[in-house]
Amino acid sequence: MNDQAGSELSAIAGWTKSCYLAGRALMDATLRPYDLGATQWYVLRQLAIHGPTPQRELVRLLDLERATLSGVVAALVRKGFVVQLVGGKDQRQRTLQLTDAGKALWDDLPDLRFIRDAAFGGIDPAELAIAVRVLQTATGRLHDLLGKGNTQ
Numbered sequence: 001m002n003d004q005a006g007s008e009l010s011a012i013a014g015w016t017k018s019c020y021l022a023g024r025a026l027m028d029a030t031l032r033p034y035d036l037g038a039t040q041w042y043v044l045r046q047l048a049i050h051g052p053t054p055q056r057e058l059v060r061l062l063d064l065e066r067a068t069l070s071g072v073v074a075a076l077v078r079k080g081f082v083v084q085l086v087g088g089k090d091q092r093q094r095t096l097q098l099t100d101a102g103k104a105l106w107d108d109l110p111d112l113r114f115i116r117d118a119a120f121g122g123i124d125p126a127e128l129a130i131a132v133r134v135l136q137t138a139t140g141r142l143h144d145l146l147g148k149g150n151t152q
């Protein structure tokens with residue numbers, strides 16, 4: 001790989017990270033008056049849109065460590081927005097569900113699509129499709145590499 005190609009690949013990684021961080025900062029600033037963080041919002045969104053969800057399924061859906069999600073869920077339970085229901089045969093399994101207060105909060109939260117629209121509005125859909133394909137491919141390759149135990 002020549003220096004220019006390496007430079008362009010570094011720029012892709014840098015701009016991807018910068019875009020993510022800028023969007024996350026805007027999300028955090030928007031949610032701050034509601035005493036919510038971005039990960040709490042993602043949990044609430046899942047429950048509001050898809051209904052009760054097994055906690056371990058949220059680990060997979062949100063690509064979080066189990067301990068991280070446990071802390072997020074504990075905060076939402078403490079705030080009265082989510083309840084943990086014990087499920088079925090395995091009493092260790094927890095299903096999360098919005099409370100009435102959680103539903104009311106969700107209805108009051110601002111629509112965060114404005115962040116996506118501000119970032120990507122007006123960009124040619126064909127260019128966006130290319131960007132998505134490139135990032136999906138790169139992410140898949142990195143996950144594959146991680147799954148194989150390679151560290152190189």
